[in-house]
Amino acid sequence: MIVTPHQRQTTCAESPHIPGAGCSQDGDCRKGEAADTGNGVMTGKCLLGSGNGSGTCEIFAWCPVEKPTKPTKPLLGKAEDFTVYIKNSICFPKFNFSKTNVLHTENPNFLKFCRFGSKTPYCPVFRLGTIVSYTGNDFQKMAMEGGVIGIEIEWNCDLDQAPSACRPHYSFRRLDKFTEPSATAGYNFRFARYYHDVNGVEFRTLMKVYGIRFDVLVSGKAGKFNIIPLLVNVGTALALMGAGAFFCDFVLLYLIKKSHFYRDKKYEQIRMSSQKFLSRHLVNGEQDSGQADGQGPLGPATHS
Template identity: 40%
Template sequence: MTKVKGFGEYNNRIMDVADYVTPTQGASVFCVITKLITTENQVQGHCPESEVKFKCDSDSTCKRLMSKPSSNGLLTGRCVNFNDTHKTCEIKGWCPAEIDEIQPNPMKEVENFTIFIKNSIRFPRFNFTKGNFLPNINSTYIKQCNFDFESNMYCPIFKVGDVIRFAQQNFTTLAKKGGVIGIKIAWVCDLDKAEDECKPAYSFTRLDAMSEKTVVSPGYNFRYAKYFKMENGTEYRTLLKAYAIRFDVLVNGDAGKFDMIPTIINMVAAFTSVGVGTVLCDIILLNFLKGADQYKAKKFEEVSDSHIQSNNSLYRTRDHSQHSIKTDEKFSNDSGAFSIGQYS
């Protein structure tokens, strides 16, 4: 569960959580809006396109562009006046068309907003559940703490500016273009120790690091609208293009506990893989079981001294015979070559 708190001033308006946080509070993924481009009182109708790439001189130009997608509506193929200086192609849709070339400054108070994270993890195999509210956390501590890596490692309240710095990002740049920040909560628990030793570890990173390196679509933004109706039933809306910092709370956990049966199985598997199992079995069978003599008789062949001496004599006889054969060999220096000459 997540919750954001803070107030900011934007376009001469005071904005609270309901204005700048989307979607609604409590999700593990939420956005804090830093900048808005507002197009008010849009109604269904016909109007000139606002983008420069749809500038035209005649209807023929717009008819050629009809195959290209428009950002604000369906092209009609007509060239109409955008203002006193130039014309653009006409669209059918929500009018007037959005103009997002004028970029307002971001809401600077966002840096001091706070994020409250309430997290718990369960390891069903061990029937163990733990939350990030440690025993020393009480209402007094919550009201005055902010997370840091030195003195408040387990405080569940995070300043937006601190989170961005921990992720090694610049707040001003991120507030202008938007981005995605990951808040990682890792639970690595040794359940053989006391329950209080199982504590969360927080880390922070930018998840869309590649988007900041491209000029095509840098940062993070989205559009949404607020719809209204006039007394005569005509529907109109306010279109908002929001630049935001999106926070993704990512939780992972790993727990372990000593168990005799898996330990024995793993030891047997390890011994078998290196051949130790065979040696251990032989030691046990040859020395500790009742049938050790029978196993030893099958395992080994006993040889007497007289048998060994007779074998040695046989080997000496063979060596002498081979030596005699070698001394009787005759050698010739004739290479076997001969020449063919003319007989006289």
């Protein structure tokens, strides 16, 4: 934590670490404007340093401005022994099923003494240092510049089994960019506490704090056997198989360049003269009724 006490609304020099706050004359400070990352509004005056011809612009802001220093050690180094209680409930209304990640017990002291572990999956009381270690990080190092940790709770339930088989699965990972120097690395925020002096003039204490943020992400899915979806899926699969065969035949018969080769293999073409056709029918027990009626040999035929 970085504390800037007794800030009052008055004029003072802008921080020299702010881009655009340096100046060598009053004309460099645009009155009424503020630097993009500045602490206040410029008054138009340049406050020169100790004889080197350079200085910083004067601003109207909460003064004195915050010093760009970083903490040298965690304020609460023993906080890794603190615990956090994460209570979560899951509900699948389609199956009229709900469950929590807390063990149903009549022991009133269960949550006071239990800690999450492989043998106690239904005790959602986590030690902060243990959560950080699950991500492969050290608590003391992360506490210096802060960090963001995602706690994922996943429910994958097969409701054909006993309700006790539906249990939460936890996973932990660090979300902020900590492997390389970056402006987004770590986690910090500012807040202020406001007071009034004996004359009624307001002043404040500004605090920039570094901490560890926990984002709890919950997801889940459940399933149960039903004969109707099974029959529908099987019927759909069979229909798609038939449609696939028809589509393949259509492509091979009409769209590819060598479709005639496939057509010759798929279909057998038979050509014969009318005399051979008539002889084949007579052999099979058919007679020519046209001759009996005085018609030609190619007249209409009837079955005997």
